Amino acid sequence: MTETPKDPFAAAASFNAGVYGTSIRPVQADRLAEAVRRLLRAAGSEEGEARVVADHLVEANLRGHDSHGVGMLAMYMPAIVAGLLRPNQHATVIGESGPFLSVSGGSGYGQVIAREATDLAIQRARRDGLAVLSLRDSHHIGRVGSYGEQCSDAGLVAMAFVNVVTRPAVAPHDGTRPRLGTNPICIAIPATQATPALILDFATSAVAVGKCRVAMGKGQEMAPGLLLDSHGEATRDPGVMFQDPSGALLPLGGHKGFGLSLMCDVLAGALASAMPGTPAHQDSGRVMNNMFAIVFDPARGGNAQWAADLDDLVAYIRDTPTAPGADAIQMPGEPESRTRGQRLADGIPLDGATLAMLDSLGRECGVELAELLA
Incomplete structure (x- = not known):
């Protein structure tokens, strides 16, 4: 191998x-x-x-x-x-208290562990209206939107914050060296009769490390404003992310993306899993994900007509004059559905x-x- x-x-x-x-x-x-x-x-x-x-x-x-x-x-x-990475591991509940659920993955495939942990959160949210999930010790969980879709398909709202514990890849705002992970956020809203499920899923970096890998495979440069080289200078060369010392990704939207990325590490790392992205946990050679997620039943949120209000909001947003070259206003998740x-x-x-x-x-x-x- x-x-x-x-x-x-x-x-x-x-x-x-x-x-x-x-x-x-x-x-x-x-x-x-x-x-x-x-x-x-x-x-x-x-x-x-x-x-x-x-x-x-x-x-x-x-x-x-x-x-x-x-x-x-x-x-x-x-x-x-x-x-x-240990094959054939499963999600193990290591703590329960009220709506709170702590799950460990035993360094197994994150796609399996996170799916099973999300199923546990869905069961609890259906029963009690709310589940607060802390997932720890899981290898790379992949596309976080998948777990948002899992919740929206069950008629539930999900908000997930994930930290990426490996070699840091993202520079803080105004910084020149990487300190954070790409730390994604996902918010998922179930479909109504008029509106497909809304799935917002994005890295808090200006671009994902994997997109640099894809660009390298295609022999392409990155767009301006996404990368720094190992000297802290702007570059379009995706290869800087795979060198030693490496370059750095910039945070999404400057200080705003930096703040979101930091909070992912606070919520999923420092609070939920005791594994923040600090040098003590950055074991080169592995990629661990921890997730803090809130899953709840919108029907118990205090507004019985939430679906109708959501439809009104989406219809209002869609009824916006489009910029040159754009055909329509797209909701979160629609570009992915079309590409699929x-x-x-x-x-x-x-x-x-x-x-x-x-x-x-x-x-x-x-x-x-x-x-x-x-």
Whole structure:
């Protein structure tokens, strides 16, 4: 198996396009999911876990979040070999008090652990109207919007704050060196008769580290205003995030994104999990996520007509003159839904570096993937 690099970010960016070149190859979602399942089973996952993780990763690709898609396997597989990611773990309740629920993941696949923990929070919110979830000791949980969708599908509102504990990637506002993680936030609102579910899911950095990896795979520069090099100077080179010493991502919206990122680390790290993103917990080679989430039943929130009021608000917002080049005002989650439909029909576009990574992992695991990826 691929040697575990010192830097987990570098693991996911260490493959070059090789024989695949820089062209984009579309792969159908079901075939890609089967390829990932085979890799995961070969790496020790039981069938159920392989299916959950594979479906989560491919769903991220389908929704246009390639930074959290199948390319993450380049980080996961070496982490298994190093004992930093433990297959076949499940969410374990370690504390309960009133609406509060504490869950540990045993360094297992975050896609499994966070899904199970969210299910526990949903059960409690349905019973009591409210659940306050603290999730700790979980490997990378992937696209946080997935757990928001899990709650909205159950008719519940969710607010989730996540910290990323690994080598820091984001500079504080007015800083030149990385100190924070990309620390995502998700807010999910269930659908009404007139309005699809609203899923707001974003990193508190100006861009995700994974998007730098994707840009490297495509041989592209980043947009201006997103990155600093190791000297604290502005750059468009995504490669600075995978060097030693590394560059830094800028926070989203300057001081506002910095404040949100810090609060994610306070809520999910310092308060919920005893694992803030400080040097004592930044074990290079692993990526841990902790999550603080509030899940509640909107029907018990004091406004029996919340759905009608939500519909009125969304209709008012949609009825806005659009800027040149824009067709319509889009609600949170709509771009992802549209991209999902397109990629289900046309295939998921994979760059040469990602194809090379899957091919390499397959050969190392003794799994033939060429037919599925053709």
